[in-house]
Amino acid sequence: MLRQYELVERVKSYAPDADEQMLNRAYVYTVQKHGTQKRASGDPYFSHPVEVAGLMTELKLDQDTIITALLHDTVEDTLATIEEVERLFGPAVARMVDGVTKLSKIEAMSEKERAAENLRKFLLAMSEDLRVLLVKLADRLHNMRTLHYIKSEDKRRRIAKETMEIYAPLAERVGMYEYMREMQLLAFQQLEPEAYATITGRLAQIRNQDNGQVDAIALAISQALAEQGMQVKVWGREKHPYSIWRKMAERHVHFDQITDIMAFRVLVDKVEDCYRTIGVLHTTWQALPGKFKDYISTPKANGYQSLHTTLIYENSMRMEVQTRTWDMHQTNEYGLAAHWSYKQGGVLPDGQVGWLRDLLEVVDASHDAEELLENTKMAIYQDRIFAFTPKGKLFQLPKGATPIDFAYTVHSDLGSMAVGAKINGRHMPLRTPLGNGDVVEIIKSRNASPQLSWLGFCVTGKARAAIRRAVRQKERAEQAAIGRQLFEDIITRLPSKVGKKATAEAVKRLGLKSEDELMAAIGTAKLDDRQVMEALVPGSAKHLPEAENWLKQERAISIKGLTAGMAFQLASCCHPVPGDRIVGVRKPGVGVEVHSIACHALLDGEDSDWLDLSWGETTTGAVGRLRCVLYNRPGTLAEVTGIFAANMANITQLQNTSRDGLFGTYEVDLEVSDLAHLTRIVSSLRASDAVAQADRL
Known part of the structure; x- marks a missing residue:
């Protein structure tokens, strides 16, 4: 655990103007308030907020964020009040502490409702000050590091599941990959202990049998680039155990069938060097088709930028190589925190602002606990595609997204007025899944309104929340x-x-x-x-x-x-x-x-x-049901459907209910305007030589 003077020295090392007296007061306050409280590990409880504050200093965050980290559990777990925090440490700290504080004392709520209400309050507070999110992620990361001390297996699994479903995706969504990977690893260990033990064991076995192969490949990459006059830093690593397990599950393969266990990272000084590096690598080793991804020209929504490629090395071994600049690397590993560092002053990229705005719409539109949890998970999961408007504006969407999702991503009003879509110039149904690079044009009408049936195929939390509302x-x-x-x-x-x-x-x-x-x-x-x-x-x-x-x-x-x-x-x-x-x-x-x-x-x-x-004068949505007995000979069904078409009646359902040697019986549902319309259809059917009998059911 960090001592008081060590924490202050850390902050002063990157923020020399920080108020040392205020930091000392916050440290003493949390120690006094938590008093003799103990954690499951047996350590004093105040060790937890001190360690969370230490994580914040590693990200070089400002004084108010460090103090918030120190105090984040005082209002929830001690007799401290928000009013007292505001009086001693100012309104900004009080606001952030209140944002991180859970609503666990609401006894009347079910566990799911309580979780949803905690999440709602947290997301709203995060929208006012994004440092709330950074403290919450550090809080959850430290709790995961000490999760094994909790005796109850059910409680450990519940916390791990919540981390895997909410906090790890949130960390990924804001580009904090270091936090995401560690959270996933620790949660994976609790949720799938056998798989975790097997994969980490196999990785250790590979490491022991490696004989320096990873270092040799990294050296080969460095030499190939040095021959072209490029100064780079290269290192290799094993892929994340959870990433390997997920790939095994998605592809339904064994560990031995995963060929790209090793990944290498190349850091360069300038953006143009990234592309030059890929050129050298592709001319030195064979590139795997379809595996080159350019996240520099089209960054991910969380600001992630890098070039990815997969190469075939000796003995047909595949290796993934990521190339980026040093600045990109800093942003990629710490994402949102890199923009909130002491020197940056909290200037956010446009993509993050847009995502947070969408997330707030989801929170506002969600009707109950289940909806909020479902829609928020949809909004923060990261597996994404890129689609364009006809004017070339780029939007990122989850895999499986449809034109309806695209329309709501562009603007809520556009989604509400959608009646059709063109994908790459062709008219397509609104339920069509979009592919990478599709150009999508939404056909709209001011008289249109969202349809309940859209919930059956749209996948974004924003679209589902807006439609339901x-x-x-x-x-x-x-x-x-x-x-x-x-x-x-x-x-x-x-x-x-x-x-x-x-x-x-x-x-x-x-x-x-x-x-x-x-x-x-x-x-x-x-x-x-x-x-x-x-x-x-x-x-x-x-x-x-x-x-x-x-x-x-x-x-x-x-x-x-x-x-x-x-x-x-x-x-x-x-x-x-x-x-x-x-x-x-x-x-x-x-x-x-x-x-x-x-x-x-x-x-x-x-x-x-x-x-x-x-009925009034007009009512839409009426469906009439008929029973038709047709002669069992070729062309009779075609003749009957022709009668429906001639009478401008759309078939919504057609079912063969019985069949014998001479006749086939069908039940058919038709969209009709009124009783007279349905009666005309029945009369036309009875006049046909293809129909033995026709009646309304």
């Missing part, structure tokens, strides 16, 4: 629209007229926040008519029989302008279409299910809350 808002608005129509019907049965004041009082009595929330609660049957009447005019529903749970309506409620799947669902048992006499069944918290008045399913719902509904 838009769908929820639309669903709530439509539920409120139905609720308002019901509300208007309810107030006609009250003994006296009610105005805005009575409605506002009813909202308060029911414990709701707004009139819109009241209408949505009525629309989703969370409140029945009796409850609403009593809230508006106390005592007005006393004359109603207790068994009666719905009131006869004065007029049918129109579902015109509402979207199937939002405020209402068209029942799959009877497939009602515009023109059918319909009734709605309200289920609490779900919305309205629309049935044909003749539907047999209504016989089982005598106690349900029914609504008298009408």
Whole structure:
């Protein structure tokens, strides 16, 4: 553990103007506050914040960050308060300490909710001051270094899993590869102990049998470059055990089948020397096709820059070589921290600012704990491709991203208005996975809106969060629209007229926040008519029989302008279409299910809350279901589908339900505009020589 004077000397070595008295005060404060507390290792608890502060000095971070590292656990684990921290060490330190502090004392939350709320608070604090992230990553790294002291295996695995899923990807996302690699290694050791032991054992075996081969290859690379008049530094290393294990899992191969166990790094002075180095290497050894990657001209989103290539050395051995400048190397290993060092003053690259902005949108749009954790993981995982706008602007996306993901990455409004896409000049479905280098043009319409079905194929956290938020808002608005129509019907049965004041009082009595929330609660049957009447005019529903749970309506409620799947669902048992006499069944918290008045399913719902509904002038999304018995001869199915096409009906589902020697029976779902449209189709089918029988189901 660093002693007090050693910590101060470290800070003064790169920041001579640092306030020595303030640093000493912070050191003493954390020692006093943590007092006799012990860690699982038996060490005094204050050794942990002191070591975290030491990690921050290795990155040459400013005085406030060092003090934050010293104090980061005091508010959570001692009697210290944010107000006291602010009074003693200033508002900047207090703000950062509050950002790192967990919300673990919220007892009412489940473990997943607690984890999500901790993450939400941490990400919001990080957006205000990125040094919060640096302290948190150092905190997690030191905790992982001492994880083996925790006796409970379940707790060790839970912490390791959280590190692997959240903090290691976060470290990678901000370019802190040194932290990422060590976190992954320590988490891998806990989560896959057998695989860890096997791979590290094999690596040790290779190391013992190496006979200096790695040094010999590094020397050969240096000599080849020196012959061209280049001064470089070269060193070799084994690939990361977790990286090897992941490659084995992805490729479904054994350790012996991994050919590029060794990797070499070449450091040069200038950018042009990077490309010159690759030229020399490719003319000296055979390059593996498709393995050259240029992250200098197109850096990763976290600012990483380097040239990667894979060469075939003697005995067909493959070796990966990374070439970069010294400045790139510093940024690549420490990423965000390199921009927050004492000398740099926290100037961030544009890519990091954009990523953080996107992450904040994800936090803001996530509805619950599960969504936040899912969307955040999607936003920080790093395996990425590059795609371009028609004007040549470059965007980085996760592998498997679609035009919808691309549209939301460009701008949230573009994603919301997307109706189609061109990929490399060709019209393609919105669900098409994008490839590296694709040029993507989004076709938009101001009348368009996000579709729930998009969640089935989009992969970015930003897109999923935005789609879910838009769908929820639309669903709530439509539920409120139905609720308002019901509300208007309810107030006609009250003994006296009610105005805005009575409605506002009813909202308060029911414990709701707004009139819109009241209408949505009525629309989703969370409140029945009796409850609403009593809230508006106390005592007005006393004359109603207790068994009666719905009131006869004065007029049918129109579902015109509402979207199937939002405020209402068209029942799959009877497939009602515009023109059918319909009734709605309200289920609490779900919305309205629309049935044909003749539907047999209504016989089982005598106690349900029914609504008298009408279609209004136009309603979209109606699907009619037909049963067609066709003669079993070539061309009959083609003739039938031709009838559907001639009648402008789109097939959504076609299923062969039975087949014998003479006939084949099919059930087909068709998108139709109304009952008259469906009736014309049935008439056309019955007139065809290919059809033995056609009926609506």
